[in-house]
Amino acid sequence: MAGTNTRKAAVLGGPAVVLVAPQLGENIGAAARAMLNCGLVDMRIVAPRDGWPNPRAASAASGADAVIARARLYATTEEAVADLAHVFATSARSRYMVKPVATPRHAAAAMRSFEAAGERCGILFGPERMGLTNEQIVLADTVITVPLNPAFSSLNLAQAVLLVGYEWYQAGDATPELVISNRGRYRGPAPKELLFNFFEHFEKALDEADFFRVDHKRPAMVRNLRNLFQRCLPTEQEVRTLHGIVTALTGRRKDGRARERGEE
Amino acid sequence: MAGTNTRKAAVLGGPAVVLVAPQLGENIGAAARAMLNCGLVDMRIVAPRDGWPNPRAASAASGADAVIARARLYATTEEAVADLAHVFATSARSRYMVKPVATPRHAAAAMRSFEAAGERCGILFGPERMGLTNEQIVLADTVITVPLNPAFSSLNLAQAVLLVGYEWYQAGDATPELVISNRGRYRGPAPKELLFNFFEHFEKALDEADFFRVDHKRPAMVRNLRNLFQRCLPTEQEVRTLHGIVTALTGRRKDGRARERGEE
Numbered sequence: 001m002a003g004t005n006t007r008k009a010a011v012l013g014g015p016a017v018v019l020v021a022p023q024l025g026e027n028i029g030a031a032a033r034a035m036l037n038c039g040l041v042d043m044r045i046v047a048p049r050d051g052w053p054n055p056r057a058a059s060a061a062s063g064a065d066a067v068i069a070r071a072r073l074y075a076t077t078e079e080a081v082a083d084l085a086h087v088f089a090t091s092a093r094s095r096y097m098v099k100p101v102a103t104p105r106h107a108a109a110a111m112r113s114f115e116a117a118g119e120r121c122g123i124l125f126g127p128e129r130m131g132l133t134n135e136q137i138v139l140a141d142t143v144i145t146v147p148l149n150p151a152f153s154s155l156n157l158a159q160a161v162l163l164v165g166y167e168w169y170q171a172g173d174a175t176p177e178l179v180i181s182n183r184g185r186y187r188g189p190a191p192k193e194l195l196f197n198f199f200e201h202f203e204k205a206l207d208e209a210d211f212f213r214v215d216h217k218r219p220a221m222v223r224n225l226r227n228l229f230q231r232c233l234p235t236e237q238e239v240r241t242l243h244g245i246v247t248a249l250t251g252r253r254k255d256g257r258a259r260e261r262g263e264e
Numbered sequence: 265m266a267g268t269n270t271r272k273a274a275v276l277g278g279p280a281v282v283l284v285a286p287q288l289g290e291n292i293g294a295a296a297r298a299m300l301n302c303g304l305v306d307m308r309i310v311a312p313r314d315g316w317p318n319p320r321a322a323s324a325a326s327g328a329d330a331v332i333a334r335a336r337l338y339a340t341t342e343e344a345v346a347d348l349a350h351v352f353a354t355s356a357r358s359r360y361m362v363k364p365v366a367t368p369r370h371a372a373a374a375m376r377s378f379e380a381a382g383e384r385c386g387i388l389f390g391p392e393r394m395g396l397t398n399e400q401i402v403l404a405d406t407v408i409t410v411p412l413n414p415a416f417s418s419l420n421l422a423q424a425v426l427l428v429g430y431e432w433y434q435a436g437d438a439t440p441e442l443v444i445s446n447r448g449r450y451r452g453p454a455p456k457e458l459l460f461n462f463f464e465h466f467e468k469a470l471d472e473a474d475f476f477r478v479d480h481k482r483p484a485m486v487r488n489l490r491n492l493f494q495r496c497l498p499t500e501q502e503v504r505t506l507h508g509i510v511t512a513l514t515g516r517r518k519d520g521r522a523r524e525r526g527e528e
Contacts, residue, residue: 106441175411177370
């Protein structure tokens with residue numbers, strides 16, 4: 001269906017991922033998985049060491065086979081970026097080169113803006129061992145360097161693709177930072193009135209059990225207990241459960257005292 | 265030296281990474297590498313399927329051996345989190361459970377705040393195939409779910425550790441979002457005066473070459489050219505290079521005309 005395809009393209013799309021001279025097929029496959037995790041599907045492969053297609057790439061991509069099947073092969077990096085308006089290059093090292101260096105987060109926001117304006121973007125990733133050469137970096141407008149532990153910053157190919165793709169996905173994602181989950185069944189905390197009813201039931205039971213031994217300490221202890229239960233923001237169902245617990249415990253206690261006194 | 269160790273602890277530290285019932289040693293090793301990439305060193309392993317120590321974990325950790333060597337083994341998840349004040353659990357699926365669900369970014373900021381207050385944090389990661397059980401999730405205060413392509417959101421263990429660790433690192437990192445790199449040699453764009461001098465030299469050369477054929481178009485063309493060169497924010501060295509180019513090209517042109525006229 002045309003409508004379905006259009007929606008899919010809007011969800012997926014995103015910058016091209018250009019793997020320059022990748023070595024191991026397994027890494028190409030793992031990069032394809034990382035791309036699809038982040039909704040990226042335009043893989044471009046420049047002069048892979050072990051030729052193309054590579055059966056090891058396809059098997060390592062398990063589940064992301066479509067990305068491998070769609071991947072395009074190029075002889076040079078220039079050809080791979082020929083149709084792009086903005087090219088980013090990933091590099092762990094700084095270079096003797098006057099060129100903007102962005103974090104993945106900044107680059108992701110920039111790519112979202114460029115793509116919204118209809119300007120196609122791509123990101124270069126170098127070969128596993130050496131990274132991109134200066135000649136390849138020059139093809140890019142901006143270098144992306146991932147801020148990581150400076151004493152241990154090297155990433156494998158798929159991890160670099162994952163982090164840059166992750167930031168791209170986050171830049172267009174509307175997931176709330178913090179929600180309460182119950183698979184959509186959660187209806188929020190109970191209205192305060194129900195909570196206050198529970199507090200009264202609870203404190204009456206505590207009074208009867210002579211829990212607040214010293215009268216003048218009662219107000220502060222009640223405040224603290226109310227605070228404690230208020231902090232868990234119980235739902236209506238949970239407030240009902242708490243009522244049930246107080247009833248059960250006081251019932252059992254009474255029964256226990258009854259037993260102690262030999263009553264049956 | 266004591267001073268050095270203190271500084272190291274401050275740079276590294278961070279939340280504990282608790283691998284619950286991990287299966288493959290290779291994945292434990294890869295998780296150790298991802299941890300060290302993000303400056304995390306407190307690895308805790310609960311009931312690993314293939315026992316502990318695991319030589320495959322040590323070899324896959326190449327470079328992050330210290331994390332593996334320091335890793336602590338626990339029989340139960342409860343024991344592994346016993347000394348922690350805040351426990352997060354990673355989960356790809358939503359659960360029938362009333363519990364806060366945070367993005368990795370939100371969780372990272374929260375963990376930085378908790379740690380600044382001296383409250384120790386830890387993050388649970390489930391076994392490769394099934395993820396954490398509901399009984400393990402209940403041990404956590406907050407669930408972390410990574411927003412990813414909903415049609416393809418499963419991550420391997422090391423990638424999940426990498427993304428959560430990456431956000432933790434970013435939350436405490438001061439790398440500027442965008443800088444111009446030249447390994448610290450970059451001194452900013454040339455002062456505007458030098459740029460204006462170049463424009464005059466350049467436009468004089470263009471006048472002499474009769475480039476602006478139609479007089480009334482000259483002002484707009486000059487504006488566009490000045491805009492073009494201004495956009496590249498040239499350094500002083502680059503402005504000197506541009507002067508040299510204009511001089512060389514006009515010299516070659518004059519020589520060329522001289523040659524055309526048979527002069528030597």
